[in-house]
Amino acid sequence: MLYLNEKDIKNAISMKEMIDAIDITYKVYQSGDYLMPTRLQIIDGDNTLLVMPSFIKEAIGTKLVTIFPENITVPRLHGIVVLTSNETGEIKAIMDGTFLTGFRTGAVGGSAVRHFAEEEGETLAIIGTGVQGFYQAIAACTERPIRKIALYNRTESKVPDFTRRLRQEIGDAIEITSCHSAEDAIKEAEIIITATNSNDPVLPNNPEFLKNKLIVGIGSFQPKMREFPQALFEVTDQVYIDTDDAIKESGDICTPLENKWIKNQSIQTMASYLATNKKIEREEGKSIIFKSTGMALFDVVAANIIYKKASQLNIGQQLET
DSSP states (O other), rough: OOEEOOOHHHHHOHHHHHHHHHHHHHHHHHHHHOOOOOOEEEEETTTEEEEEEOOOSSSSEEEEEETTTTTTSSSSSEEEEEEEEEOOOEEEEEEHHHHHHHHHHHHHHHHHHHHSOOOTEEEEEEOOOOOHHHHHHHHHHHHHHOOOOEESSSSGGGGGHHHHHHHHHHHHHSSEESSSSSEEEEOOOOOEEOOOOSOOOSSOGGGGGGGSSSSEOOOOOOOTOOOGGGGGGGSSSSSEETTTHHHHOOHHHHHHTTTSSSSSEEEEEHEEEEEEHHOOOTTTTTTTTEEOOHHHHHHHHHHHHHHHHHHHHHHEEEEOO
């Protein structure tokens, strides 16, 4: 069995290739040629264990993830991905699920930027400078000619280290600024990405701040969590989700539906949109929302691609069973 750590995965696949893998996953999702039970969430106070299995033709993937939002000295998210043969049941690979989750979730946002952001979009706002915000920024810069990134984090002291690490990935040509409020961060941004675990909206409840933008929500994965304010739904009638489960899993979708801020017919899965091969139609004064809660199918497709590339390139460590 092959063991792949963070460095191995980075050497095996680029962010652009990971975004390609996300788009491949949407094709599989639309075809229905997979098995994926609703992920198991075990919640203990603020802490969560996620168990996410999925079958595709070529492999079985199982991810275990823990999310401890109050962690200070260690990361909030930890995980492992096990890739298994769909023919024999043998374990083919074990991968660093912490890195893979962050990287592929960044690519999910990157796919939304690829398909929904203006071709020449140059300005990006990241709300939340944790692991997810980091990979979201890298993915957005992969897909668009970003020249300016505005950052806002509730704990401002975390921004300098985030900026330092981001510069190592994207270079010095892009301007990165730290803002004292979400309003300041988003006012000039064409693309806004929220990546927090907040139970309360992190964007201003003012439609004037939210018009003519692509807004990608990554953080909220439980009904009690919300990053989007009511005002956002006053300026959009285009809401895209990565999986149908987002409707019941995320407060950013189920709360607006319950309060009739949006209608069911305004919501479309990314897979069904991509299957139409239509270019997005934009209306002046309106924004586009993409909301992700993630799914195990992303992990198994990505892990299988990484495994194949790593095997071809002789990357990783062989473990004896």
